[in-house]
Amino acid sequence: MTTPASARAAEILARPVHINGLTVPNRIAMAPMTRMFSPGGIPGEDVASYYSRRAAAGVGLIVTEGTYVGHESAGNSDRVPRFHGEEQLAGWGKVAEQVHAAGGTIVPQLWHIGMVREQGQAPYADAPAVGPSGLRIGADEPTGKAMTQLDLDDVIGAFAQAAAAAERIGFDGVELHGAHGYLLDQFLWAGTNRRGDSYGGDPVARTKFAAEIVAAVRETVSPEFPIIFRYSQWKQEAYQARLAETPEELEAILTPLASAGVDAFHASTRRYWLPEFDGSDLNLAGWTKKLTGRTTITVGSVGLDGDFIRGFMGEGSPVKGIDDLLDALEREEYDMVAVGRALLQDPQWAAKVLAGRFDELQPYDAAALKSLS
Template identity: 50%
Template sequence: MEDARAQELFTPLTVGSLTVPNRFAMAPMTRTASPDGVPGPDVAAYYGRRAAGGTGLIITEGVRIPHPAAGWPDRIPNLDGDDVLAGWRAVTDTVHSSGGTVAAQLWHQGVARGVHDGDRPDQTPVSPSGIDIAGGTTGRALPADELPELAQAYAVAAANAKAAGFDAVEIHGAHGYLLDQFLWEHTNHRTDGYGGSLAARTRFPAEVVAAIRAAVGPDFPIIYRFSQWKMNRYDAQVAGSASELEQLLAPLVEAGVDVLHPSTRRHYLPGFPDENPELSLAGWTKKVTGLPVIAVGSVGLETEFRPGGQERSDTGNGRAEGSGPIPPSSIDRLLDQFEAGEFDIVAVGRALLADPAWVNRVREGTLDEFGGFDAASALARLY
């Protein structure tokens, strides 16, 4: 890596009331390390290490919104109650004292929550149409008259996050969870105003954004994470073209989103190869909206997660996105994308599990001195 090029990523970015000291974020990664939903001192230490290691913006693991069917298991943190908010205040204080900023990711799993022994009736999984990613019948479909209350649950979580000292919130609208279940035609079969056209499928996610905006005020940043791929459906597409992507995102932007976070498994792959063989999904997102964009996907990895240099490519629907070895020049490709204006912030996941000081190593030009990503040791660092 050329040190001079890397230094371009160490400039601040201001969005509303948030100023990120550099262009690196920690990607959200679920840990299930908060008993009864309460983040403890270990959670504060975990995020604090990454902030002290140079990461400018910490995006937390998914945090359950205050809705009974929002998520499972109970060790996933939530954002409601005095003990919980005190725990998050310790997290935000630690990150701030370590020089970083922090956003809470607001999460409702929808039918992905599943059904588990001991569930109460109000914990039955909910979704747009009672259909899971595989097309099976699961849980129950949300009636339209429940949607305003559910949007308000997101708003309450966002207001609580702001009160606990978070600098921003990220709405999890990706990977086949609740809001993504509205967006994707395979899980949204509704015939009312919340289904059918892409604009109608975007309606409820936009209402969630609007409810959060009303709760947190005009300057508090709202990030929205979306994806084409779903859990175990790497071939999935919500938008089949740049035009459809613009239709998808425009209502979210109008409702109050400040930053978009298109989740991809490989940051360097083209979003719509037939339209442009080079431009990433992050680049397309920035092009059609003009908003700041967070890129993500295997950043800083020289090897695959799975042993042997290959990820499972048989999805039942063709080859997985970007299966195969990661190019050794992926960091240089990232810098090319930044220089081309494809993204404003880059989110790093597994590399930060392996080395909490990964960002500082980029700044210092010492990445080559580190042993690299190892799946087993990195997973251990989730805890």
């Protein structure tokens, strides 16, 4: 039975939102989650079904799992999808087609893992691990290659080519993965960027590489084609790491990215309900919108009482109410909400929430990871 509270959820979440030239039918996005279900980097029919089921159940915007751009050092698995190559792009074209047929919109997340890679890993075993200074998170000595200008140009080109391919085969935009300690984030964070050239130093200089990628993508795609940039304070190997200690430092990082052509920011946190800076209740997404004025997506344990890192370690998470989320959306602190594990657990999550069927929501069970259906 629909109650006044559940009717409020439907009213707030069912509103369309515009990201540059794209109209997303509602405020619910599917967060990107690595699956490793694409042998040879080729997404198959099962991948298309996985995403189209969520779109058919009311998810307005699908952000795909991370997909490797066309640079040999971009990844470390032959089962993670790639966004380059004839067969790979043909598979992705079918994914986009089926999501559209189900009523959703979809963007690929374009990804380079940088120094997370180790020498000898697939899909290109001879490719070196590369990063701003050749440093893994937490290391004091290089274990990989510090990128030369040629390396930087090659990666910038790979992102631009992948974005152009996304538009060509029917996607609705792209998301650039600049979070969680991967390559773009390795440049943004002082802990892994020790460069002495124009790509290192203060926060603005550390943003230069990511901003050049955004600008190259913006130049390659149509003016109305959306560019989303995902970023985070925390890293996979350093949960307490921070790009910015103050709103002023955050503004210094985000402003060059917005100026280069970012249409929307996807602010990744482990728990969306936590304030980002002392003296304000705004979370990271709230501060991002306040500082840039861009469309902003919040994410982090939505609908679950526990962060996703613990979830992927096998811990379950009970269902958590979303009244605080709805309050923030109503105040226009941010514009959209990305949902991860809750949608992994239950493909019907969006349909249930939009219909006010909160009593049917399921607690997260790590066993769901065995099928990722």
